[in-house]
Amino acid sequence: MPEIFAQPFMQYALLAGVMIGLLTGFYGVFVVQRGLSFLGNGLAYAAFGGIALGLLLNRDPVWIAVPFTVLVALAIMWLQDRTRLSGDTAVGIFFSVSMALGVVFISLAHSYSVDAFNYLFGSILAVSNADLLLTGGLIVLTLCAVPLWRQWTYATFDRELALADRVPVKLHDYMLAVLIALTVVVATKIVGAVLVASFLVIPAATARLLSKTFAQMTIISVLMGVITTAIGLVASYYLDMPSGAMMILTQATCFFVALVFQRR
């Protein structure tokens, strides 16, 4: 075993990182192809709001962030569904409200220091057993949802055609939003709220450049998510830099290489 992975915290971080790369790579293809990049941002800031509430209540922030972010995701979908507001506008409203709430909670908690900074920019030191369990649980949930890939993809290609074929598109939209929200929450600890949305965009965008079919795009995106997370983690250890930033720079490097070799 290489020296860096002899240390338990790095083993935890690698395991969490690989699972997060897999999750974000999988859901990212729907985020990118449906033009939902801003939703990732909105949910990341919602996760931060939830984490700040957890810090204020002196509880494990992730367990507060989970229901908080899921509620925000459902509220965004509901607002989009029931009003004439566009998806971007619905996200924009909750995005800023969540961040504002987060700032208020942090101020009330008087703990704007290491904790809040870690959740904003990510830390590999912070991964606990409970985090691994939560992320593992989400992997299991995602594996159960994999058969829905075919219907999600169909609605991604043409929502109206899928609706005409009696696919429960609206229900699937809500399910996807909740699963993306959960992914964002589990990724926030290691990647950071500021950067987590890129995890849902860059690997999938890279895969889009290299793929002829949506199935290929999904496989490449998942592989890209896993590999770049692992490489970024190692780089973060040796360069003593925040993990999230190093992972995203690795993803961006792959994206620009793919840009050169893309299939037209």
Next chain:
Amino acid sequence: MTNTALTIENLSVQFGDYTVFKDMTLTLPAGKLMAVVGPNGAGKSCLVKTIAGLLMPSVGSIAVFEKAPQKMPFNWLGYVPQLKTLDRNFPGQAIELVMTGLKPAWPWIKNKTGFDMAMSALEKVGAGHLAERPIGKLSGGELQRIYFARCLVRNPRLILLDEPVTGIDMTLATDIFRILETIRQETHATVLMVTHDLAAAAYHADLVLLMNQSTFYVGEPDAVLTQDHLRTIFGHAGHPHMMGLEETPHA
């Protein structure tokens, strides 16, 4: 088995305060081709979407082979949407789109049975060579053939076509209508087709629905596509399409 494909009674569709069309009543016998003609904003596409079960009637009722649109099995319907709505950035191949005719889902892998059925349908519409072409790189005419191949593999009871030849040149449009005839012969499906091409409606359709919001004329092309009716529906005289229309032979 019923001989009526479509029964519409006092149908109105509204969005909030805006009435798209109101008080439509008609029946479409099974196996016939009905062309839906009218100006922009007449409610033609909304009618198609209501029949497809995508929009709910505000008033009145609609039945496709005696079932409410939302209750009919997916494979009764072959829906060909307007091509302009297509996401050309989607990474998919023509044959994958055809395979959605078999199951209401995007194929993860192309299983042999599905692939062979889709290939055979593509060849029937003269598009076998396009099977692996990215969807985004298909021309309007090619894409229309792909959607027709999708209808063929599904073998639906009702085909809904929303402006199948809009944006396609005359030679290709003739080709598209020839393929439509082949599909009708193979599937015996009833067809409802929205079109802006009055000559095509007169030539290819068994029945025509000429509509504009609350005014409807339904019947055989010769009886419906008269100067008086067209003037009422389009709201002005001397429409270029009307020239010589009454002399157009009916198939």
